[in-house]
Amino acid sequence: MSERLFHGTLSATSADVVDAGIDLLHHYEMAALAVLDGHERPGELPAVRRRLRAEGIRMREHRGVILLEPGELDQSSSIGMLGGAEELFLCSEWNDEFEPFPGRVGGDGPNFDEGTPLGLEEWMVDAHCLLALGDGRALNYATLDADLAKRLEARFPRARR
Numbered sequence: 001m002s003e004r005l006f007h008g009t010l011s012a013t014s015a016d017v018v019d020a021g022i023d024l025l026h027h028y029e030m031a032a033l034a035v036l037d038g039h040e041r042p043g044e045l046p047a048v049r050r051r052l053r054a055e056g057i058r059m060r061e062h063r064g065v066i067l068l069e070p071g072e073l074d075q076s077s078s079i080g081m082l083g084g085a086e087e088l089f090l091c092s093e094w095n096d097e098f099e100p101f102p103g104r105v106g107g108d109g110p111n112f113d114e115g116t117p118l119g120l121e122e123w124m125v126d127a128h129c130l131l132a133l134g135d136g137r138a139l140n141y142a143t144l145d146a147d148l149a150k151r152l153e154a155r156f157p158r159a160r161r
Contacts, residue, residue, distance in 0.1 A: 005121040006149035007112040007142040012156035014135040015082035018073055024151050026130050028090040031073040033066040034100035035087035042066055055079050065100055088133040098127070107136030113158070116142055 017024065036042035041064025043049070048066070052059050057075055060067040068076065076082060087105050091098070101124075103117035104110070110117060112134075120142055124132060131148060134140035138159035143149050 009159040010156040018077040032089040038085035090131045105134035107138045112140035
């Protein structure tokens with residue numbers, strides 16, 4: 001690939017990154033939650049759907065992945081929906097048929113300081129993914145944007161595993 005993937009593991013949560021907002025994140029059109037609170041396909045969980053609806057959050061769902069507009073993601077974070085075991089993808093364009101990365105990016109799995117799952121870079125290019133976050137014991141991140149990687153690492157310390 002001609003792109004370069006910037007990645008690492010930080011002492012932060014996906015909620016910390018979302019709460020940092022415009023100071024840290026690029027403009028993105030869609031947030032996709034493929035894992036929420038450790039549950040894959042969270043869009044299929046009635047309790048999650050009810051809670052989002054009760055908070056006035058208008059989500060869309062494709063094959064269990066929750067699709068949110070930027071303001072809806074901010075609101076989800078502010079009500080505590082991002083509890084520390086998520087896989088979150090921020091994309092530059094809306095895609096009603098978004099397919100998440102087929103491997104795991106969560107912080108309980110591979111340490112992104114050592115490397116990333118095979119195919120992640122190519123998937124990010126194809127999916128127009130600006131930032132992939134995997135929360136768990138630490139926060140894995142991957143981005144194709146060197147400036148975003150620098151801002152993340154300046155804001156949050158590297159995790160020690």
